[in-house]
Amino acid sequence: METLTYNGTQIEVNAEGYLKDMNQWTPELAREMASKENIELTEKHFDVLNWLRAKQAEGTPLSIRKIGNSGLVDIKQFYALFPGGPLKISSKIAGIPKPASCI
């Protein structure tokens, strides 16, 4: 079992570093995780992270397109906030599971 220690608390993550329990997430933990991806979180980042967490909690499958339609950011801005693989990276920092791409 892999764990991440933050502020003395052990947090369980999977092999790719995604939280196993989204309820263990805190904004401070998000900052810590983001810094490993070389991202410094701004208010805009947190808007996206909170939106992702809310959607995850209601069981909505997530996609880049859906975030582009959220009214929070467009897809280009989403890439600028979380460069590389924005959905994978933002999901990790938001403490939610890696989105399963539909096939």
Added chain:
Amino acid sequence: MKKLLILGAGTAGTMMANKLSRNLNKDLWEITIVDKDENHYYQPGFLFIPFGIYQPEEVIRPKREFIPKGVNFVIDKIQKIEGEKNQVLLSSGTVLNYDVLVVATGTIPVPEETEGLKGKLWYKDIFDFYTYEGTTQLAKKLETWKGGKLVINLAETLIKCPVAPLEFTFLADAYFTEKGMRDKVEIFYVTPLSGAFTKPKATAMLNKLMDEKHINVIPDFYLQRVDNDRKVLISYDEKEVPFDLLVSIPVNKGDQMVEDSNLGDEDGLNFIPTDKHTLQSKKYENMFVIGDATNVPASKAGSVAHFEAEILTENILSYIIKEPLAAKFDGHANCFIETGYGKGTLIDFNYVTEPLPGKFPFAVIGPMDLLKVTRANHYGKLAFKWVYWHMLLTGKKLPVSTNMSMTGKLVEPIN
């Protein structure tokens, strides 16, 4: 008389018409099916047309041949579902009422969703192959193409038949090799996914095949626009991929009617929120959705529609006698993957179990091998055309279980 209305006479709708006409009491129920097109296309055959393996006429038959006697077949464009009033409006002005509605209006590629995709190079140097027109145009192009950079690009992760772009790529490699010009063609597979496919074991196997065939995979590329003058694909994060010939899998959307009826989900792609186990619409209890039209997290593929049709028939029969919807769809998909040179591989999976190696459909004897490249798998794929026309569309039982079976699969402990 009670009325059961089916929208769409493609693979899913035609199967439902056949199954329901066999199972519903004809004295009590009138069944009507509506589609705008008189022709039924064998869509798995579109893949083979560009390489001259199938001729265009092999994939078309009149829809009427597959609609059972006693079912009304209406050829008209569907304009709008008015769920509150239990009625559907057609373009001609006809209004159809229903007691139970089955929506099977499928998905189509919409190149207009991406800037520059349907521009001046469309059907000159840019083609799709998921439409009859696209695949027949591409066949003509390949006959005379002199080589260069061939780019296969998926514009979106959620597409119909997610294995077809891989098959196209493998068949292209074999086609140019057999033509003696493979050294003049560089092949690039450009995908928004992190690898060749979505599920880990199948991706590892398919990435290896790509490598063996000298196909360059460019992952994590999410297409924003196509520059027609410079002939490059440009991603949202400004990465560029140049092409001489682009085979595009455009954004897939559900029918425009879904949007006009305000029935789509938040992706804005016109797929209908549907219970992934019962196939009942989340909005209206007398509306059911099947095949590519749903937003369930299963492949958009004929095999999925076939397994769904078994479940949905049971659930509609339960619904009309006011019993709970007991049949549960498990996300079962079963896909042959052509890998070129008369060989193929096979994957079988569902919502919770990824494609695993092993034998199919029977343990040890197979005869098909899962996640392995064999000749038997290729013949399985070719034989499927006959099965499709003669058994699948008309709703006959196939020797494959509706829910995915673990028989013959090799399981490793998952951490």
